[in-house]
Amino acid sequence: MLMPAKHIDNALSPIARKVERAERLTREDGLTLFNSSDLLTIGRLADLANQRKNGDRVCFAANQHLNPTNVCILRNTCVFCSFARMPNEDGAYTRSLDEVFAEADAARDNPTREFHIVGGLHPKLSLDYYLEMFRGLKARHPDVHIKALTAVEVAHLARIEKLSTAEVLRAMQDAGVTSLPGGGAEVFSPATRATIADRKLTGDEWLAVHREAHQIGLPSNCTMLYGHVETMEERIDHLLALRGLQDETGGFLTYIPLAYHPDHNELGEALGRTGTATTGFDDLKNIAVGRLVLDNIPHVKTHWPMVTPFISQVALGFGCDDLEGTVVFERVYHEAGAGTPMWLSYDEIVGLIRAAGKTPVERDSLYRTVRTFEDWVPGQRAAPKEGPEGPTFHIEHRGQARGKGKRQLPVVAGVVEGLE
Numbered sequence: 001m002l003m004p005a006k007h008i009d010n011a012l013s014p015i016a017r018k019v020e021r022a023e024r025l026t027r028e029d030g031l032t033l034f035n036s037s038d039l040l041t042i043g044r045l046a047d048l049a050n051q052r053k054n055g056d057r058v059c060f061a062a063n064q065h066l067n068p069t070n071v072c073i074l075r076n077t078c079v080f081c082s083f084a085r086m087p088n089e090d091g092a093y094t095r096s097l098d099e100v101f102a103e104a105d106a107a108r109d110n111p112t113r114e115f116h117i118v119g120g121l122h123p124k125l126s127l128d129y130y131l132e133m134f135r136g137l138k139a140r141h142p143d144v145h146i147k148a149l150t151a152v153e154v155a156h157l158a159r160i161e162k163l164s165t166a167e168v169l170r171a172m173q174d175a176g177v178t179s180l181p182g183g184g185a186e187v188f189s190p191a192t193r194a195t196i197a198d199r200k201l202t203g204d205e206w207l208a209v210h211r212e213a214h215q216i217g218l219p220s221n222c223t224m225l226y227g228h229v230e231t232m233e234e235r236i237d238h239l240l241a242l243r244g245l246q247d248e249t250g251g252f253l254t255y256i257p258l259a260y261h262p263d264h265n266e267l268g269e270a271l272g273r274t275g276t277a278t279t280g281f282d283d284l285k286n287i288a289v290g291r292l293v294l295d296n297i298p299h300v301k302t303h304w305p306m307v308t309p310f311i312s313q314v315a316l317g318f319g320c321d322d323l324e325g326t327v328v329f330e331r332v333y334h335e336a337g338a339g340t341p342m343w344l345s346y347d348e349i350v351g352l353i354r355a356a357g358k359t360p361v362e363r364d365s366l367y368r369t370v371r372t373f374e375d376w377v378p379g380q381r382a383a384p385k386e387g388p389e390g391p392t393f394h395i396e397h398r399g400q401a402r403g404k405g406k407r408q409l410p411v412v413a414g415v416v417e418g419l420e
């Protein structure tokens with residue numbers, strides 16, 4: 001039986017006709033989608049857009065996260081971040097190259113195909129440290145792709161080495177990096193960035209680094225951190241900026257909406273949201289609207305460490321064709337309160353995808369098929385329950401978030417007043 005018309009948001013009808021004709025959506029369309037509560041219609045349209053591009057295939061990567069340092073010169077600037085530490089702060093760490101290689105050795109017992117390497121903006125770690133790391137990882141694990149350094153890390157290295165960002169990117173590529181992660185793109189709006197990440201890259205600077213990467217044949221990924229202080233207008237403008245660069249270069253592989261987590265950071269404390277997260281409704285809507293607006297980006301990924309494996313599984317029917325992978329030891333979001341497991345096994349991922357009626361496909365960093373799972377029998381290669389062990393696989397949360405010294409969170413205070 002058809003759904004009674006009163007449950008369908010009539011404002012979505014013209015958008016539905018456009019999606020059915022595969023027409024590009026406008027800024028107004030995007031805003032209408034974000035402002036609608038008709039999640040099922042939005043999801044159905046996003047599913048149609050995804051099916052046209054990717055059919056029933058849902059890919060995932062067997063990946064391991066490496067975070068060489070959590071020391072960051074913007075620790076007191078990015079008020080949404082729970083990962084960074086000042087050099088002498090409790091919990092600050094900087095790995096030697098041997099420690100990074102030892103941590104990466106967990107890949108030997110796993111089917112790892114990708115190292116995902118991001119960290120803080122350390123005031124002293126040189127470009128050579130990273131290049132040696134990439135070369136060393138490649139020598140030890142020649143079949144594992146290296147996805148490394150966000151745009152803000154690239155710009156930081158360029159600044160301290162007095163090089164251009166293009167020179168840093170070329171050196172990274174020569175040392176074995178095959179793609180860039182999409183992090184560091186909170187919301188491009190200058191007002192929002194001034195509130196939550198003053199002094200970090202502007203949206204235009206973030207896009208410029210990715211444009212340069214694409215120009216030298218280094219594909220990248222793009223993100224949007226949502227669920228903090230941004231407006232719906234800012235969300236859509238952010239997506240349109242990503243779409244604009246993709247029209248120009250075609251270098252983005254996937255779009256990943258990232259759900260803000262408020263624990264152990266100043267923004268969460270100032271907003272009084274510690275212990276909460278985004279809602280499942282918003283998580284699914286962000287996936288779906290991203291799929292509909294970003295008509296030129298091939299893939300949309302759901303990040304289960306942030307939204308839970310079950311929301312990620314449901315997202316596969318809301319326009320999403322990529323389930324974030326095994327993610328061996330994700331640290332950045334778990335420091336911000338993500339209550340999800342530290343990794344998922346092949347069995348769990350394949351099971352989630354199959355149970356959603358989709359076809360699992362393991363991919364590499366460049367979205368090439370590594371293997372399919374027609375003959376996969378659950379239980380044949382379960383990950384060890386305990387996962388990797390040792391001091392580097394341990395998370396110690398920051399103390400209660402607070403401004404440094406006498407700082408009273410001035411930027412956040414204005415926003416909180418505005419919200420009340």
Ligand code: SF4
Pocket residue numbers: 072073074075076077078081082083084119120121152200
């Ligand atoms: S978000 Fe990145 S740049 Fe900002 S404080 Fe955290 S680690 Fe540093």
